[in-house]
Amino acid sequence: MSSDHSQEAMRFGAPSEAERPVGRSIMRGLLNTCPACGSGRLFRAFLKPVDRCAACGEDLSHQRSDDLPPYLVIFIIGHVTVGGYMMTDMIWHLPTWVHMVIWGPITLLTALLTIQPIKGGVIGLQWALRMHGFGGHEDELDDPDAGGYRE
Numbered sequence: 001m002s003s004d005h006s007q008e009a010m011r012f013g014a015p016s017e018a019e020r021p022v023g024r025s026i027m028r029g030l031l032n033t034c035p036a037c038g039s040g041r042l043f044r045a046f047l048k049p050v051d052r053c054a055a056c057g058e059d060l061s062h063q064r065s066d067d068l069p070p071y072l073v074i075f076i077i078g079h080v081t082v083g084g085y086m087m088t089d090m091i092w093h094l095p096t097w098v099h100m101v102i103w104g105p106i107t108l109l110t111a112l113l114t115i116q117p118i119k120g121g122v123i124g125l126q127w128a129l130r131m132h133g134f135g136g137h138e139d140e141l142d143d144p145d146a147g148g149y150r151e
């Protein structure tokens with residue numbers, strides 16, 4: 001065994017696997033492009049990811065973004081709109097119905113505009129971390145009978 005081998009950084013998975021930088025993958029997903037190549041489209045319709053990248057052929061059907069994109073949208077847009085509401089209320093003292101007319105549509109519009117890029121970013125993160133089959137192996141189902149205590 002050579003000394004070079006022992007000084008390599010610890011890696012998980014096969015050594016031949018290509019690098020998947022997390023930041024670059026998330027950024028490509030935020031731009032609604034394939035996290036693998038950055039040129040193919042990630043979505044075929046609103047919030048509907050493609051099964052396979054048209055440019056590089058990467059299998060993107062493994063994505064399981066689930067509830068994380070809406071959670072992130074609520075977290076981010078909630079802070080922006082509530083902060084905006086509080087700042088405008090400190091300056092102008094508008095009636096509540098005026099705030100609803102201003103901030104209701106802004107909240108709805110910004111949520112609709114941001115949820116697809118955020119979902120793309122989540123898919124990019126999952127791809128970079130080789131989650132849910134992106135690493136070449138399927139997820140194992142949680143089987144309560146498979147492990148744990150036995151009687």
Ligand SMILES: [Zn+2]
Pocket residue numbers: 034035036037038039040053054055056057058
């Ligand atoms: Zn691609």
